Amino acid sequence: MSTPETYPSETPIRSAPVARDACGMALATELLGDRWTLLILREAFYGVSRFDDLRADLIIPRGILSTRLKALVGAGLLVKTPYRQGRDRVRYAYQLSPMGQDLALTLIALMQWGERHLQTGPSPVRLTDRRTGQTLQIALVTPDGQAVPAEQVDFQIV
């Protein structure tokens, strides 16, 4: 992506050129920006779906988990479905809705950034092309699926 010209420039930018309400990222942050929500979604991606499993895995207070799950269901990222295993009584599964699944690329981007900058050891997660086995990376691509290098990306506000 085109790096902003070296700052300190003569005229610093005093205010973001995009209002918070008009910025998808700011809206997303309102929903996802807290200590637990992204971790809950991470669990959902791994397939952990039951209240007590989430609680035990994350070591999150029950009350907070309850609140967050309600918020995520309310926002349409998770769906709460009753189900029954064998002759067990009815249980509930919190699963990603299509909207939640669509967060996959964001979480992968975050994961790859974390691996590059925060993680010391190697990552146990492998993202590969099923056909060729090649390792995959997050990138910006043209509509026909060709990656564009950062220097060639133009970022504009209209």
Next chain:
Amino acid sequence: MSTPETYPSETPIRSAPVARDACGMALATELLGDRWTLLILREAFYGVSRFDDLRADLIIPRGILSTRLKALVGAGLLVKTPYRQGRDRVRYAYQLSPMGQDLALTLIALMQWGERHLQTGPSPVRLTDRRTGQTLQIALVTPDGQAVPAEQVDFQIV
């Protein structure tokens, strides 16, 4: 990405297959997961770099901003550089370090998701290929820069 098989399955996943300490995303969340940090980084991407500009733009309490900036500088995402405009006295600019700039793809992924699912109106942000003018999207690509469709992505834990 390969959708997990329809759940409720016979054997629900009880625990995430990747420990929190070994997951880049979980580590990243520890650093970025709060109401303000991502918004501060958004400002930094737009080029807003001074304490009072950030404060006015985000309407964030001074104390919180101070704490967050220290954390981001400490973590290496922002660099605090003194600078001087004309004959003004010395001021400080909080700017993205290379590590911070490397979060661009993550923030763009988040932005595009927010635009798809949360935003009602059209987005004022245009991400295009400087050469061809084509609109760009976040995707997973092979090392030679070819996008791989979700169904063809293999997600494995080793």
Next chain:
DNA sequence: TTATCTAAGTTCAAAATAAAGACTCAGGAG
């Protein structure tokens, strides 16, 4: 020289949130 202004903070009381743990409730098992 003294006063004033401004960017960039710090400090402190009050309000909101989160954490920890006890309690509830329903259905199935012993």
Next chain:
DNA sequence: CTCCTGAGTCTTTATTTTGAACTTAGATAA
């Protein structure tokens, strides 16, 4: 009939946020 378990709620106690006032260091003005 009693115990167990998953899935919560409730209550009390810590921790964070907020909002507002105060501080500091140069630059400018009177």
